[in-house]
Each structure stands twice: as structure tokens, then as C-alpha cells.
Amino acid sequence: MDKVKVGVFLSDCGKQLSEILDFNALTDYAKKVSGVAFIGKSAEFWRGRGLQLIVDAIKDGKINRVVVTESLPKLSEVNIVQAVEEAGLNPYLVEVIDLKDHCAWPHRKTPKEATEKAKAMLLGAIERAKLLEPIEKVEFPILKSALVIGGGIAGMQAAVDLADLGFKVNLVEKEPFLGGLAARAGRFFPTDDCAICIQSPASDVKTITHTSRKCVYRSGFSEIPDLNILTNSRVVGIEGVPGNYKVTIEKKPRYVNELKCVACDLCTTVCPVEVPDEYNAKLKKRKAIYMNVPNVCPPVYTIDESICKFQDCAKCVEVCPTEAIELNQKSKRITLNVGTIIVATGFQEFDSSVIKEYHYDDYPDVITNLELARMIDGFGPTGGAVVRPSNRKPAKKIVFIQCVGSRDRRYNSYCSSICCMISLKHAMLIKSAYPDTDVTVCYIDIRTTGREHEDYYERARKMGIKFVKGRPTEISREPETGKLVVDVEDALLHRFLELDADLVVLASAMVPSQGTKELAQITSSLSRFEAFLDEDGFFKEYNAKLRPTETKLRGIYICGGATFPKDAPTTSLHAHSAALKAAKFMTSGKIVKDQRTAVIDEEYCGNCVFCPVTCPYGAIDLVPTTEGHFVARVSDLMCEGCGICVGTCPLNAIELRHARPNQMLTQMKALMSVNGTSKPLVLAICCSECGGTAVDSSGMGMMQYPANVRVMKVPCTGILQVHQFLEAFKAGAEGVMVVGCKSDGCHYEVGSQKAEKKVELARTLLKEYGIEPKRLEMFNMVFIEGKQFAEAARTMTETLKKLGPLQLMGGS
Amino acid sequence: MALVTEERTASLTFAEELRQRMLGETINLCYQCGTCASSCPVAKITPSFNPREVIKLALLGERAEVVSGEAIWLCCSCYNCDERCPQKVAIPLAMYALRNIAFKEGFIPNIYSEFASAILDNGRIVPTSKFVEKKRPTLGLPPLQPTGVDALRKILSATGFVKLYQKKGGSS
Secondary structure, three states: OOOOOEEEEEEOOOOOOOOOOOHHHHHHHHHHOOOEEEEEEEOOOOOHHHHHHHHHHHHOOOOOEEEEEOOOHHHHHHHHHHHHHHOOOOHHHEEEEOOHHHHHHHHOOOHHHHHHHHHHHHHHHHHHHHHOOOOOEEEEEOOOEEEEEOOOHHHHHHHHHHHHOOOEEEEEOOOOOOOHHHHHHOEEOOOOEEOOEEEOOOOOOOOOOOOOEEEHHHOOHHHOOOEEEEOOEEEEEEEEEOOEEEEEEEEOOOOEOOOOOOOOOHHHHHOOOEEEOHHHOOOOEEEOEEOOOOOOOOOOOEEOOOOOOHHHOOHHHHHOOOOOEOOOOOOEEEEEEEOEEEEOOOEEEOOHHHOHHHOOOOOOOEEEHHHHHHHHOOOOOOOOOOEOOOOOOEOOEEEEEEEEOOOEOOOEOOOOOOHHHHHHHHHHHHHHHOOOOEEEEEEOOOOOOOOOHHHHHHHHHHOOOEEEEOOOOEEEEOOOOOOEEEEEEEOOOOEEEEEEEOEEEEEEOEEEOHHHHHHHHHHHHOOOHHHHEOOOOOEOOOEOOOEOOEOOOOOEEEOHHHOOOOOHHHHHHHHHHHHHHHHHHHHOOEEEEEOOOEEEOOOOOOOOOHHHHHOOOOOEEEEEOOOOOEEEEEOOOOOOOOOHHHHHOOOOOEEEOOEOHHHHHHHHHHHHHOOOOOOOOEEEEEEOOHHHHHHHHHHHOOOOOOOOEEEEEEOOHHHOOHHHHHHHHHOOOOEEEEEEOOOOOOOOOOHHHHHHHHHHHHHHHHHHOOOOHHHEEEEEOOHHHHHHHHHHHHHHHHHHHHHOOOOOOOOO | OOOOOHHHHHOOOHHHHHHHHOOOOOOOOOOOOOHHHHHOHHHHHOOOOOHHHHHHHHHOOOHHHHHHOOHHHOOOOOOHHHHHOOOOOOHHHHHHHHHHHHHHOOOOOHHHHHHHHHHHHHOOOOOOOHHHHHHHHHOOOOOOOOOOHHHHHHHHHHOOHHHHHHHOOOOO
16 A cells, blocks of 8 residues: 555635634644645635645645545535545545634634644544545446336326336236226315326327326326336235345236227126125125226226136126137236336225224215215216115215314324315215205314315305314214214304214225235335334335435335325325436436445454344345354445444444544544643544534534534444443543434434433443543534534533543553 | 413413323313213203313313312213223313312312211211111112221221311311
């Protein structure tokens, strides 16, 4: 290896800093540090002449390590690192420190101590830079194909987007027909237009216009060249890594050849097997060979294998004019290799029968909103008539009950968010078609928060729909007449009402669909995918604010009702967002990552399972060796470089390439070596994410804290080990502050929590060694809490002053 | 806000006071849906009791009104509301807690006073008579056993009930 030649570049930020810090003293100090080969000075180094100075020094071969003092290092570091790389030096041989926000500004009132601290920071950076090693880039291929799971509106919209962008898309739907809940809903609020239209695919060249939307059946959806639609299919296994997932799909037979069926309906006329049609709320019958609605996609009949008599009957085979019926079709397993997966498994209605007092199971005239939707639909079982299922007579008095199984801590404590609007839609559709119908909605709170939603509610009131604020306790039935009575307190009137009803409609909660639950099970092997579920069983995005469709695993996205009950516009929005993220991931065809990752010394690896179970990303596997034992191995693709494994390994067998323990120790010692009048020395170890930004922002805001508090950044506080705290004390620190992200807001999920436990453990040990535990403390902060950091730093200093000098056993 | 009197502001921790007496259950989750009221057999026959209103008043911190009022004594402990409350507010527990506070502060309706003295005197809430004792065998009921009123008094004394009761002007 070449001799280390460090270039030190001191920025005074346009004299802002030289008014506080003694830059001549700093320059003289840096000159004397061994290994320093070049010193440059400028107002700024992240652009212009300053940056050129760095580039020239590298190109001239004067330096092979770069130490820069700049303000806002995260921002300026990007430019510096890029320029360094272009100049031919590995970008990881650069160390940037922030003399402004970590030193000059928060210590304006004590320039002498600030200069001392600046020297220590400079020494720390130089010593660390000397130990830095080049880090190379690695590439992983990404297949330019996607799997979309779920053929409801979310899945279909996402599939169209990706296919339009030229990706090969596979759409898997467990039912024989596409459309999901939308196909049943009939109409959508607040426009009351058809539920089952989608954006036109770009492949629809003849009829597409900028503004066109199409019913699924005429949208050309099924003819998109790069779209492979797999109905009657389920995902049964997912393996692989981001960019190359291997998916196993089980496709149940349709028993009707999709290429031959002309949807002539002859088969259903001869089929002798009849069952209640679950698709139509069991209000009518369907045959064993059937199609659910006329405008369905794909427009191909299907055979319900659970009831078909097959060869014992085969009447449909005889009558089919195109020989489309193939009773000998078998289930098959299909394996797909895809770069990305979009989960769009949707939601379903809550099983209202568990609320016994509403008698959903026993009283046929108690139905749910989805069942009512089928009734209102002209294609539905009653041709649009709203009737009492018990006797098929028109329902003239209808009571809606809101929040059935939602906002209910016995079942689902969340608000399903769309049921108010659904009930309003149904109430108005009924009232418009049959104005003499008496419609009452019993509610706890009416929630109409979307655009035009309140107008919708207003229209309902104008139409004479009655609203009762009160949640009914019970539905009873008069034995003779079969009339229903809804027992409710009108909480505004303070009056008990017994509402007569021909039909009671339950606005049942929306819960995670069966498909969502099954997929969560299947994918649990993939880096603990089940952790993506929230407590209600919906898929949970990685970050609600910034990554609303992303999961912890690159290449796996979630959208639509699988994440929470949503109306159609929000579902579309979510689906487009997921498609964009998937497209963005696949476009380059490769993942380029630098090896800022963990590396395991297999000789020291003790065969334990601590790191594989601790890694939040499933990046570590135990692999067998030729000698018959196991060693841990890190996947550079999955590793995010947090170092939580480093902090966990009991044998110190793991290191991060970009934050080696010797680099940390050397920097720590340097930071504690220049003290002069700055006492008592405090080492603030902060993470490079939220916790670190709290330290930055205290400086940016010129919040004052004493210069004896010195800052060292690590990737994540989860990397810290107990012995490092002891080393800090040994190096001269009289107090140690650990500043991480919030416990539940760690960028690496569990790093802060691990650090908290480590600190707790270390405090116990300190007590054993006769050191006051108060000398070590953990803080959880975010950017906006700079003030709290400054306060904490002051408090720590005061505490240490009260405690007096640290007495180490055997020390001086 | 003019509506919030100083007294209300001062007693806003009433819900917290109840929570401690209700073994940690809170009434704060109540969103006034009225399921309890429409489940309540008492509320159906008298306007003097409505569990939803009692909870609302307690949440607003109307301590004096709730504790000195008649309503809290009318709950018949059928637990219908407890069974059906969508927010799992333990309404009967709240009523017991309120009664305990009321009793401690001397707000006890006469009928309950009489029950208390009957228990302390005879060990029974309902007084017996020669007539009742003669009637029992004809209904196939066993003769009444002695109540062990001394032991009962000791227990009630040990729990502090007797002292509290006497302090509040009980006759026993």
C-alpha cells in the first residue's frame, strides 16, 4: 500500500468561523500531525476554487487521503465526494467534519475552548482518514419484469402503468374473474358512476384518447401485449432476492379454454347443477358453469370444480359449439422470475355474524352494504329492486347501521374510512329510485372528509334521509310479521327509538382480505415479511410519509386496500405510486451498491445465531463450511450498513467496512486528547441519521453548549458495543452521551433500541467498576430537537462537575 | 370558554380519579354512541338514569352533580352495556366506583342506608318474620340458617365499612 498522504482542507466559511476559531493555530497544529502532506485553505470547499484545490492535489499525487472541514457536511460532502472520485481517488478515503455546526457556532462565547475542540476534531478526522480503506461498488441484476398480486382496481391500474412503460407484467388473481370488490360495488361515490372502469392501456391505439377511461371489458386490458393475466391462480411461494424473485404460482383449471370460448351461454342453459350465487349475495342461483357479470374480464366461462359432476354429466361439453370445454384440465404450477412484486390483495367485508345482537346469521333481512350493492345493481339478483330477502317483497323501511365491527375495540378499533360514504351512496340510490322508501342511517359520527364528500352528505339530507346519532344495541324480529325492530338511543334527543325496518343494512367494517392474510403467511420466509403487517393485519408501508408504497425489501411494493380500506381514487393514486416505484427500481436493470456493508471474519465467527436473527434486513445467513460447522455470511445486496450485527456479535467477528472499530477508537482517542481548559470532557457518540441531525441543528441554531462536549458520528447507535463505552472513559472522557433516533423511529428499525439496552447494561457494569452510572446516558432525538441536545450537553457537563473527576482503577 | 366553569376545569381529573378506582379501566374512550343507553333496562323505564349521560358528565368533570345525584344508584348491574360497549368501557365498574365515592362523601340514599343497617343488625338485607319462616316449608324451602351476623360485623368492621357508615350518620 502507498504511503498515506493526508490533505487537510480548512474552510473558514467566509470568515464566519475565523472570528471564533484561531485558524492560524489550527493550521500550525495540523502541519505537525504525522501523515499530513498538504494543507489547503479556502472559504468553501464544496464547489468552485476550493474544490479545484482538492482535485488538483489529488491529481498531482500530493495526497491520497482527504480531510475537509465544512459546514453542513451532508450537503457539501456529495459534491466533494463526486469530485474526488472523478479525480481518481476512491470516494471513501474522504473524511468531512463540520467545524461550524459542531464547534464554532455552538461555542461562540468561548473561542479559546472552541479552538481546542477544533484541534481535537481535526486530529480525530486525520487519524481516522489514515485508517480509511477504499470501498468498491458492486452490482446486482434486476429483471425487467413484474408480478402484480391481486386483480382488483389497484392491481389492474398498476399493471397497466407498468405494461405501458414496457415492462413484462404478470397479474395474478385468485378468482376466475378480474375486478375484485369493484366488480361487485356497481357504482362508486361520490360520482355514482360505474365502478368497473380503468385507464386505457397505451396498447389500445385505435380508441385511446388523452382523457379516455374504459370499462374493463372494452379497455383492451386483456390484450395488452406484455401483460400475462393469470386468473384462478394463487401465489404459493416466493423466494430469491431483490431484483430477482422466484415466484411459484398455482393455477387452478378453468375447464374452459380461454382461446375457444365465445361466451354464447349455451353451457349454462344445459348445466343441471345449481348453487346460491356467492357473488350475488346468494340472492340468486348460478350454475356449476358460470360467469359472474356480463361485462366481466376475462369474458370466458368457468367451472366450479367443487360442484361440477364432470364426466358423469358433461352436458356442457356436448352443447358447446366451439369445443371450448376441457374437463380434463389439471392444476399446474408456474414458476416466474420477476424483478419486482406489487402486492394489491385488497380488503374484504368483516364477518358481521360475530356480533350476535345484530343477528346477521339468523335474520335474512339483515344484510351488509356489499350485498345491498348487488341488489341495487341492475345486473344483480333482483334486477335493481330493493327487496326483503325473506319474502322478496319491496323493502319500504330501511335502516342502516354504521360502524359494524369497526371503531369497535372488541373487533377492529380503526375506522374503515369508506363505510359512511358507501351507506350514503346506497341510501341516495334507493331514495332516488324509490322516493317513498323511508331510509334512516344510525351513526356514531358521519365521516365525509374527501373532496365533494360533504356535498354528498348534504344531498342525502336534502333528499329526506333521516339520521339518528346513536349506535343500535340490538335488532329484534317480531315473530308474526317478521318485521325487524332496531333498538337505538337518539343521543341528541335523549330518546329511545324503536325503528321498524323491512331491511337492515350493516355498514360492515373493511378488514384485510383472505388473500392478504395468505400472502403474509407465504412471504414470511422472505426476510420476515410478516413484520410488514400492522396490528390490524394490513400490509404496512415502510414509511407512511415518504415511502407509502414501499416495503423493507427492495422490489416489493404494496398498494390499495391491502394496506388499509380505501376509496377508488385513493386506491388508484396508491397503485400509480407503487407502479412508479417499481418502474424506477427496474429501469436501470441493476442495483449498484457500494460495499458499505458488514464483513465477517469467518475464522472468528462462533457459529452462533445472534447476527442472523438480529439483522433487521435478513442480510445474514448461516452457511455450512467444509469442516462441518456453520459461519455467518453477509449479503452485500441486502446489507444496509447499519452495524447492528457488529454491536450484537459476542466475538467481535463482524466489522463494517466504513466504520471499523479501530477507526472509531482512534478517532475517539484523538477527540479526547486535546483538552487544555475544556473540562470535564464529554464524548457525544451520535448516529448519522435523526440523532446526529439533532446535534447538527443545535449548532445551526447557535444553541450554546460547552466545548468540552465532543461529537463522534457512527452509522447507527446500534453498532456500539459495551466495551466501547469503557474505552471512551479510558481515553479520557468523563462522561459519554449516546444520541440516537427515537426508539420507534430508528432508520434501521431497532438500532436505537439496541443502543438503549447496551447503555443500560454498560451502566450496570460501570457501577461494578466504581464509576457513577450517570456518566453514561442515552438520548433519542430528531432534527427539530437541537435545543434539547444543547440542554442535555449542558446538563451532562453540570452533572459531571458535581461528580468531580473520574477515578479509574489503576489510572492516574 | 365561558361554558367551562372554574369548577369544571379544576375537577377535570375526575376521570382519572375514577380510573384509579376502576382498577385501571378508563372511561375516556367513550365516544357517546349510546349503545349502553339503548342496552339499559333501567334507562328504558326511567328518565332518571342514562349510563351514557352519567359517563359524559363524569368526563366533563361534573363531579358534584354525578356523586350527589340519584342516577348512579339506579344501575341494576345487568352488564348488558358492558357486554356491548364498542369501546370496552367498563360501565358497571364505573358505577361501583362512583357509588364508593358517593358513600364515602355521605351521599347515600335512604334505602341503601336501611339495607346497610339491616345487614349490620341481622345479617340480612330483607327482614324475616314468623310468617315467612312458617311459609318456607310449604314451598319446599329449608328453614333459614343463622346468619353469623357477628362474623359479618367483624368483616365489615375490618374493611372500614362500619366506621365510614357511622361517620356518615348511620344509625347502627
